[in-house]
Structure formats: structure tokens, C-alpha cells
Amino acid sequence: MSEVVSALAGARASGMVELADAGATGMITLRGDPAVLGAAVQAVLGLAMPEVRRVVAGEGAQVLWMSPDELLVVTGYDAAPGLAAGLAAALGDAFATVAVVSDARAVITLSGAQARDVLAKLCPVDFADFPVGCLRRTRAAQVAAAVWRTSDSDWSLICFRSVAGYVWEALATVAQPGGEVALYR
CATH class of the missing domain: 3.30.1360.120 (Probable tRNA modification gtpase trme; domain 1)
Structure with a gap:
């Protein structure tokens, strides 16, 4: 980046x-089925899926509920690309998107x-x-x-x-x- x-x-x-x-703040948008996104967030970040209109915070990242099918991961700027790659790998072939939107x-x-x-x-x-x-x-x-x-x-x-x-x-x-x-x- x-x-x-x-x-x-x-x-x-x-x-x-x-x-x-x-x-400079790292941000990753995740779109897809909430259950699938929640599993990927848990696997990569060790954080639970946030409830509606809530934020879940952990070591080095926050996960924001943005809409029924959208999460925003807020993290360090330099960490975002690696976390995005990890999230994409965790999502595998699921119908979901991962986009680094930091800039x-x-x-x-x-x-x-x-x-x-x-x-x-x-x-x-x-x-x-x-x-x-x-x-x-x-x-x-x-x-x-x-x-x-x-x-x-x-x-x-x-x-x-x-x-x-x-x-x-x-x-x-x-x-x-x-x-x-x-x-x-």
C-alpha cells in the first residue's frame, strides 16, 4: 500500500x-451473509459478530456492524492488507466480498x-x-x-x-x- x-x-x-x-487508519469492508462473515471474523480476528448497531473491540481491531450484510473492520493502517487476505482466505468460496477501504x-x-x-x-x-x-x-x-x-x-x-x-x-x-x-x- x-x-x-x-x-x-x-x-x-x-x-x-x-x-x-x-x-492513517486501516479499514476493511466485508459484505455477505452475516453467519459466514461472523465465522471469518471469529477465525481471523478472534472476535464475535457484532450485534445490530454495535461495535466489538479486541486487540488491534474493532468490528463495526454497518448493515445487515456489511461489517467494517477498523485496524492499523499497515495491518489492513494482511488481515484482508486472511479474511478472504477464511471466506473461501463463500459469496462475499472483502475490500480494503483505508484510503x-x-x-x-x-x-x-x-x-x-x-x-x-x-x-x-x-x-x-x-x-x-x-x-x-x-x-x-x-x-x-x-x-x-x-x-x-x-x-x-x-x-x-x-x-x-x-x-x-x-x-x-x-x-x-x-x-x-x-x-x-
């Missing part, structure tokens, strides 16, 4: 939350007590009952995104790299001090 240059180039910003570019997507992290408020300004999601390990595919302002909660105060948002600058600027704008809404305190 060629060296990737992040759309956000290691950007960081402070406001009501801390925003950070997650940098097509960007990950932005949000940290802080007001992260839900910041996300709620851009995403049409009720974050009131959104436990750690929960995921939603949604929109961030005008673009497709997925957001998941990684801890009590930490969140990750993934979007297409081509619109990462737009999403970053939107998040940085709505996270400015003085815009607190205190919806989720």
Missing part, C-alpha cells in the same frame, strides 16, 4: 470538545463531556441512550457518516476522505465555546 496522507494532516482542535484526526475514509475522534451535544448539532440522532459500543450510520451535516461511542467521553466519526475537511470544519464550528446547549448533561 502506498503511504497515505490524511485529509486532515494530524489536525487537532479544542473547544467544547477535543477534536483529533485519527490519522477512502477518514476517522475523526471527539473527546469530552459535551461530545454528544456537539454531535447532536450535526447528526439527526438521539444520543440520550447511546451506550459505549453503540454505532449509528447517519449524516454529519450534509454527508454520510458513522459514529460510535468508544468510552464515556470518547467518540469516533468516520466519513469519506473526500469530505473529511468539510466534516472537520463543521465539527470545529459547532464545538466553539459559547454554543453550549447542555442537552445531554
Whole structure:
């Protein structure tokens, strides 16, 4: 894989939350029958199939439920090609696809007590009952995104790299001090 240059180039910003570019992140899309995908994920990553709208995390990888027939494996950038080959081998002749999409997507992290408020300004999601390990595919302002909660105060948002600058600027704008809404305190 060629060296990737992040759309956000290691950007960081402070406001009501801390925003950070997650940098080069490995991502593998798996499509197919959930039972077949689950068996391959278990065999290669040692992780269980995530439940609907959930994330399963393990040593060096997370598996995100994206739709009834789609998973996204998030891992280290350099690890993605090898894991993809292992997953393809585990799937064998099954009717399924494995695609490394690391260079097509960007990950932005949000940290802080007001992260839900910041996300709620851009995403049409009720974050009131959104436990750690929960995921939603949604929109961030005008673009497709997925957001998941990684801890009590930490969140990750993934979007297409081509619109990462737009999403970053939107998040940085709505996270400015003085815009607190205190919806989720």
C-alpha cells in the first residue's frame, strides 16, 4: 500500500470538545451473509459478530456492524492488507466480498463531556441512550457518516476522505465555546 496522507494532516482542535484526526487508519469492508462473515471474523480476528448497531473491540481491531450484510473492520493502517487476505482466505468460496477501504475514509475522534451535544448539532440522532459500543450510520451535516461511542467521553466519526475537511470544519464550528446547549448533561 502506498503511504497515505490524511485529509486532515494530524489536525487537532479544542473547544467544547477535543477534536483529533485519527490519522492513517486501516479499514476493511466485508459484505455477505452475516453467519459466514461472523465465522471469518471469529477465525481471523478472534472476535464475535457484532450485534445490530454495535461495535466489538479486541486487540488491534474493532468490528463495526454497518448493515445487515456489511461489517467494517477498523485496524492499523499497515495491518489492513494482511488481515484482508486472511479474511478472504477464511471466506473461501463463500459469496462475499472483502475490500480494503483505508484510503477512502477518514476517522475523526471527539473527546469530552459535551461530545454528544456537539454531535447532536450535526447528526439527526438521539444520543440520550447511546451506550459505549453503540454505532449509528447517519449524516454529519450534509454527508454520510458513522459514529460510535468508544468510552464515556470518547467518540469516533468516520466519513469519506473526500469530505473529511468539510466534516472537520463543521465539527470545529459547532464545538466553539459559547454554543453550549447542555442537552445531554
